[in-house]
Amino acid sequence: MFIRSITMDEVKLACTSSNECGAQEASSQKDTLLDLHNQIAHLFCTRLSENSIMVIQEKLQLMQRSSYYLEIQHDDSLPTADQQQQTLNLSDSTVLSLIDQRKLRRAMTLANTQVKLLLTLLGMLYEEIISGCRELEVFIIKYDQGLVDSDMAASTQEKLQRTHQYLNDFESRLTRNLGPLDLQNQLILNTGQYPMPQLSASLATKMPVMFDRCESRVTSNAAHLCWGVASQQSKEPCQEFEIHMKSLHPTADQDQFIKSTCQSYSIHFNNLTPDRYYQFSVKRVDTVNLVYGLWTDTIILKTVSVFK
Template identity: 70%
Template sequence: MNEVKLARTNSDECRVQEVKTQKDTLLDLCNQILRLLNTRLSDKSILVLQEELRFMQRCSYYLEIQREDLLPTVDQNQQTLHLSDSMVWSLIDQQKLQRTMTQANTQVRLLLALLGMLYEEIIRGCQELEAFIVEYYQGLVDSDMAASMQQKLQKTHQYMSDFQNRLTRNLGPLDLQNRLIPNTCNFPLPHLSASLTIKMPVIFDRFKSCVSSNTAYLFWDVVDEQSKEPTQQFEIHGRSLHPTIPEHGQLTVTTSQSYNIQVNNLTPDMHYQFSVKRVDAVNLVYGLWIDTIILKTLDISK
């Protein structure tokens, strides 16, 4: 009889210990989730992720060709062959170059699609983790739900790491399956490699840009640019907009090497739409973003 009572007591103690262990494990899981929600998945952090994704989608991507047979120099540009150079252009096989440009465009589109998918998975994970915490406080969580949420927590951490690892300003080398310069000469040809580089979006400065009755003063910047590049060229489009019907005035196109421009001879009390982007280069493989601003000239009759 005493043995039966002792066995029952031991069994009860095991169940109590098991329940305590489950509660401790569940509490630890909830604390891990709360730390993540309050740090890397806070509202501010999510906005940062959203902005990083938007900037990557708005960047311009370029193909750069480098000579591998030259020793490294202080100025890395000395090793870069610019496709706009007439000599380089004459040596490169145009069909192979076009295939390389297509390959680079595909790589950029895949990167942006992957970043978009990772961002959506992060947001979905954040929502599910938040819902789990609510159910935990309501006492609706069981061991199966906890195990599932532990996996969700690990996957969300992995998605965030993958997202950050993909945010790079240099997309690395491309695999050149064929030589861009055909070996039809009797002298040694340069060994070339190709890579993708990124330029950040061009965006109007909406605090500085303004109008008078017949003049628009437009200012723009490049996101995260530490110093203005003197060699950059920008293309500015402008057209008048009818205030009540969808009529557009004649399109004007202007180029500028500075980061501002003055547009004269505008009509008072009229809406104008302006857009700005970099002048397209021959090595541009992807760049859809064009910033647009609408301004209304002052009414001089008032």
């Protein structure tokens, strides 16, 4: 049997080759970590910047504070470009007399559930985005300290991909239409005398009502309050608002609680007591087709003192 001896040159060549492979692997890993670092840094400058996070939070709050309404459309014929589906007014007694109230309540419950699911999902996505932001920040700190290993890099890469997906899902849910609702049964009472009109149901969203804290003001015995609708540039006509006013003085009389409704975007209260705190709240007047709306804006103002 012939056994070839290994020369010293071959040993050096093998060692050199092994060292080169190790160096290439280390260089490749360093490039991978640097690329991951740059991806995260770019995300922090764009979609996860401080301003972007504030915008996401504000969008979530707007959705949580909005009012949601069930709308019933008469859609026997497809609407043309200049003719929309006719929305039925559920507060109209004639319309209500045609609708099966038991089925309407089911539709309202379905709509309420759909809104709650959407708001819960948006809240969960927001929490996941914030959680991902914290974990990605930890990676940046560890990277700068030279303490990142391959396992941490792999988990961070996965977290980065999931955070991108959460951001995409959050944005898509904000713009996705809440309707139409899938009604298994027609809402119209079937008397058998006439053909039943075809109805469809959808959810309409109205942005929250909020006090204009710059325009609202008090004197020694009066308060002038102004409000508007979030994200709404012009004032929509035919909107009805409910305003509450009460004194926060511990010995205030019961008649110092006032409830008013108006169709304007401002109201004036007279005969207030000087040097006293008053609490005011405003919201839209509840309607029969309101399925979800918890937000009421509140402001506390103190009347001016009167010195003798």
